Every structure is written in structure tokens, then in C-alpha cells.
Amino acid sequence: MNVTFLNPFVEAAYEVLIQETGEKIQRGDLSLENGHYVMDDVTVIIALVGAVEGNVFYSMSESTATHLASKMLGENFSKLDGLAQSGIAELSNVITGRAGMKLAQAGYEVTISPPTLLLGKGATISTLDFPRIIVPLQTLEGDLVIHLAIREGIKPAMKISQMIVPPKV
């Protein structure tokens, strides 16, 4: 398990959740899965491209999602309507963006995709030849689980327009 990629996500989730919900999450035990992921109620998928590539899923039950959305948006959601869904997608986006910044600080430049939100408990998602590191994060109302199906990408060649022009001797 490559901790270089794991820690930025756990730190980012911790920081963002304190900021957005005031909650201090606790990290549960990590596990590794090779087969497909059987979906929980809500899953947000964000892809990474660049020095680290792959897909990151944020999954949780509907009650965890409504709880987090309620705290984030200062509303009292009883079900996961469009606005709450938007909030959860944005939460995942902010966590991934912050993780991306931390990865960049560690020397891994990444670009993240927009988030896609899936609702469909019991359906399966396959990350093909990417094994997934499962990171459960305990909130006051159930777990927010981060699935990392990522690996080191091929480093892109430097663009000619970005090369430093040497000073005239």
C-alpha cells in the first residue's frame, strides 16, 4: 500500500470535514479489495489524471449523506434531494482538490475531473486492473468511505513552452 497517495486523501478529508461540518473524523482500519465494489446508497466518483492516475470513490449511506449535507449547508435535509446531492458532490470535489494540492507538494502533479454522483445501492462498480484501498472515515452519523483505485501515472513530458530560457552569456 503506497502511503504517499493515501495520506493526502486522509488529511484532506479530515481538514475539509472540520472546516465544512465542524466534525473531527476518525480513520477506521484500511483494507485492500481487488474485486468489484458493491455500491452503498451514494457514491461520488472523481478521476485523477497525471502523475497519479485512477479513480477515487466517496461512498456512504443515505443517512450519512443527509447528515453531512445538512451540516455543510446549514439546512435540515430529511432526504437526499438535488441540493443535498450537490452538497455531497461538492464535498467530494473539495476533498479531492485539496488532496491533489498535497500530492503536488509531494511532487505528483495531478488534474482532477468534475464529480459524478451515483445513486444505486447494490449495483457494482469495477475498477478493472486497479485494486482499491478502502479507507473508512467515521463521522457522527456513519462512515464516509474513500476508495482509492489509483497508481503512479506516466510522467508527462515537459512542454517546450514551459522550459526556462537560459540567460545570454
Next chain:
Amino acid sequence: MDVEMLKPFVEGAAEVLQIEVKTTVDKGNLTLQKSALTTDEVTVMLNLVGDIRGVVLFCLSQETGLKMVSRILEQEFTEFDSMAQSGIAELGNVITGRSTVKLSKAGYRVDISPPTVITGKDVKISTLDFARIVVPLKTELGTIEIHLAIRENKQERLANSDDFAPIIAPQAS
């Protein structure tokens, strides 16, 4: 959404289906969908980053998926196992790859994420504030729907432009 962005996908898909799957392709009418997508049995998802960003979704029935994979891999598939999933993901990847080559000729530099395969009917997929253009492609083996929730990334395009000349501080004389 710019038509210039769509054509490469429609052409790319038709070409790959004709060459790899060896089927005729009949393009149906394009529609715009704003509400969440309700999946068929098999959905391949690929994300795009760069001058164009968003998501590309290929939706098809399991029967069509099995028939296509059987034809591409020249092997009979009766179950949608991990090899079949790999095959259909690769089809999605090749179509998207070919489309991005066409996009680069049109001046758009795009990178594709690794694919994911979603198996399960009636999953709701929301692309939030990105509306989707839906392109139905009818083949001899069934219909594949391509859903494009993409838009131009103007900031990225400027930063990556080769027309940009770095400002060089003048040498102190």
C-alpha cells in the same frame, strides 16, 4: 455545447464500431438531457480533463455488451465476467481515445482517465450542472448510447496554449 466538440465523438464511435466490432452503425437523433441518467445494465464511464473536461458514458444492455465483446475478442461470452467487463471498458477507451485524437486536430488537448464499469440497471448517475448530449448508435448487435457531459475548459486552454510566450526579464546591462 459546441458542435465542434461532439463530432469527434460521433465519428470516433462510428469508426471504432465499424472496424473493431465489424457492424454497421446508424446514428439516431441527438437529445439533450438535464436530469440524472438511469442506467441500462452496463455503463462504461471515462472522465476527460484538459481543454475539455467532463464525463463520457457508454450505456448498453448486457446482451449487446456480450455480443460486442464476443466479436471483438473472437470468443464466446455468455457471462458478463471480469474479462467481458475489461473488453467493454477497452471499447469505451478506444472510442474515447480516437475521439480525443480528432479533438487534438481541432486544437483541443484532452487527457482521458482510466475507465470504470458500472454493472446494474436503474442506477441514477447525476452529472450535476453539466447537461448531457445523448447520441444513440444503432448497430447490428443492439444500441449503444453515448452520453456526453462535457464543456470547454477556457482557463486551461489559455494556460496550455503554445501561443503563450513567457515574459523574460531584460538582462541588467
